[in-house]
Amino acid sequence: MESEQLLINRNNCLLSSSLEENMAAIRSLFDSCEDMEYKTIEISNVEGCLIYLPEMIDLGLLNDIEGHVLAMNNHQTIRTEQDTQNVLKKNFSPFGVKQTNRIDSIVKLLLSGTTILLIDNEDHAYSLQTAKYTGRAIEEAVTERTVRGPREGFVEDLNTNLALIRKRIQTPQLKVNFLTLGRQTNTKVGIVYMAGIASEHIVQEIKERLSRIDIDGILESQYIESFIKDSKYSPFPTIYNTDRTDKVCGNLLDGKVAIIMDGSPFALTAPALFVEFLHTSQDYYDHSLAATMIRWVRFLGLFVTLILPAFYVAMTTFHPDLLQTTTLLRIAGSREGLPYPVLIEAIFMIMTFELIREAGLRLPKTFGSPIVIILALVIIGQAAVQAGIVGSVLSIVVSVTALTSFILPNYAFHQVIRMLGLPLLILAGLFGFMGILIGLMFGLTHIISLRSFGVPYFTPVSPAIYQGWKDVFIRAPWWGMKTRIPGMNINNFHRSGDGPPFSIGSREKKEDESE
Known part of the structure; x- marks a missing residue:
């Protein structure tokens, strides 16, 4: 001492x-x-x-x-x-x-x-x-790939990342504040926001939460995220993370605040909304009709990943009378002579796929690819069916669920949905459809109760702000999205035009004037 x-x-x-x-x-x-x-x-x-x-x-x-x-x-x-x-x-x-x-x-x-x-x-x-730059060169973002749009992703150098943002948003309204975190690492952290658009209250709240961090070292942005998120015990991410430069710039223009740090290619943006984790940058580069259809496919993929195995287990265990006789006979034939209940088989197959997925992430780059993971899943599933351990229909259900899970664009959100599928599966095996409904009700209640720096996590769906639905279930054309996302207490609600800042209380008045 x-x-x-x-x-x-x-x-x-x-x-x-x-x-x-x-x-x-x-x-x-x-x-x-x-x-x-x-x-x-x-x-x-x-x-x-x-x-x-x-x-x-x-x-x-x-x-x-x-x-x-x-x-x-x-x-x-x-x-x-x-x-x-x-x-x-x-x-x-x-x-x-x-x-x-x-x-x-x-x-x-x-x-x-x-x-x-x-x-x-x-x-x-x-x-x-005389400092020597030892980081890697700017490369394509790896976690959220797109067919059309910018390719540049963040790197581990704070100054380089700031330069990438400044190159796209060339205005003095883009403000940057620095602070140092970590008693031993002395990690430089930048707070980036658009003055006149971002909420001053949220900017100040982020600064206060960051200043309260007291830890030996900050080695990755997840350290910061775990300290400053609202609901520390919730599995849902209430702060968005991305390595895409254009994604961060778009969020800044929407009135959000970005946090970037030395040593990590992942930036944090807040406040984060639930629907944001189902959107991609390419949604805003494609035609609005195509982007809307792809969003619907993504919402479908969310439900398939979450409840398809649970639905199959509940149907075959408690509600076989809801199936057609032909389908019921085929399922019964595929399960003839199997030693374990369908719930045990489903858990076994899901855990097997998780093992394959983790092994694929840790394999050397030469061997670890999505094709290898898919082939391993198909081969092991087929071998389990031939060995009489699981049914053929269940093998198809788990394989479809596993592949569909990759449709979720954000990796942190993808992990949460995969994790929540297992409790739903157990509830379905114990209580049938009633167990699935109870699990979904608890999950929906939890999501609605969450906040991200004071902003309701389910905005603009709940509380319902119809003005913002044009960028939730659909992706309206750019000429139709003249306003930013409502409900985030931003200073300037209008993205284009000279209209005054929007407030929820004046929504009806504006609609009357437009009529």
Whole structure:
């Protein structure tokens, strides 16, 4: 405890005018850090030292700095501290030279790839921008692929991601605020929003929740999501995550707030709505009629993934009288001689598919592909049918459910729906259709009760705001979507035109005026 307190005190110290004392303080903080380099130099007969981490800097820029030092020694003589500042600013201007007199600031700069220059008889240091970018190049987004639309996805560098957003939204109304999270990682986090559109209350609430995060390290955006989401025990994601640049820009223009961080290619946007997890970026790039039909297919895929196995188990176990005689005989024939109830068979098949799915995610890229997963599912299902462990119809039902689950565009939402299918399956095996209805009622009640930064999660379906339905069950043409999503308390409701901000209370009046 005493050593930790001593370290904190040293971090808060100011530099002295003695080069030896300053270097001793920095060496003590980086004790046993053998990758830290200390290079002694002279600037016009004044002793100095360059401090840097070789793996974090561009060594070519370091050579340029040393060349500038030699040129200064050959042509200039420094007499006063003011001379030093003027000479350094003149000769080191390509390196963004800045001054600091705090040791804690020097530590952060060194760890971010900055070279520090200490000079004797001066109580401040000079920082030189020599950081080397070690991240990957901009590539196509991998989690939400589209046929038409931009291909650029976020990377692990915060500045690059901000540049991608700025390139698409070129207005000073796009605001960015920074803060640092993680006591050990010191992760830089950016809060991005559109001033004049986003709710000031929501922006302030996000800032307050982020400032309350107290943890050793932030390594991925999910750390932040788990801390700031409204219902911490709910399985449903109340904050949207994506690695698509155009998706984040669209959400910003809709009045939402984005959170991006160094080290993660996934951005968070809030508030999030339930229907948003069933929409894709391509919905807004296709013709409105085609996009509407695909949305209906996606809603159908949601229900198939959630209740098809439960429906089959309930039908064959409790309600066979609802089936046609021919269908009933075929199902009974496929189940003749099977040792286990249909509920046990369904659980076995679903768990088998989950094992195959997880194995496919962990396989080397050469072997792990969707085709391999599908083939493995078909082969194992066929082998289980031939071995007399499961029925052929159940094998078809589980295979269709497994493949249909991939239609859900957001991976976090996809996981939740897969997980909730199992409790519904058990309820169906115990209580039939009544168990399915009870499970769906509890699930729907829970969804309606959720909030995302004060915004009802089921907006604009519940509470019903018909003005927003043109982008829920259908995707209206762009010329018909002159307003943003209602119910999120945004400042500027109108996407196009010069109309005043929309309020729910004035909806009827506006409709009367339009008539």
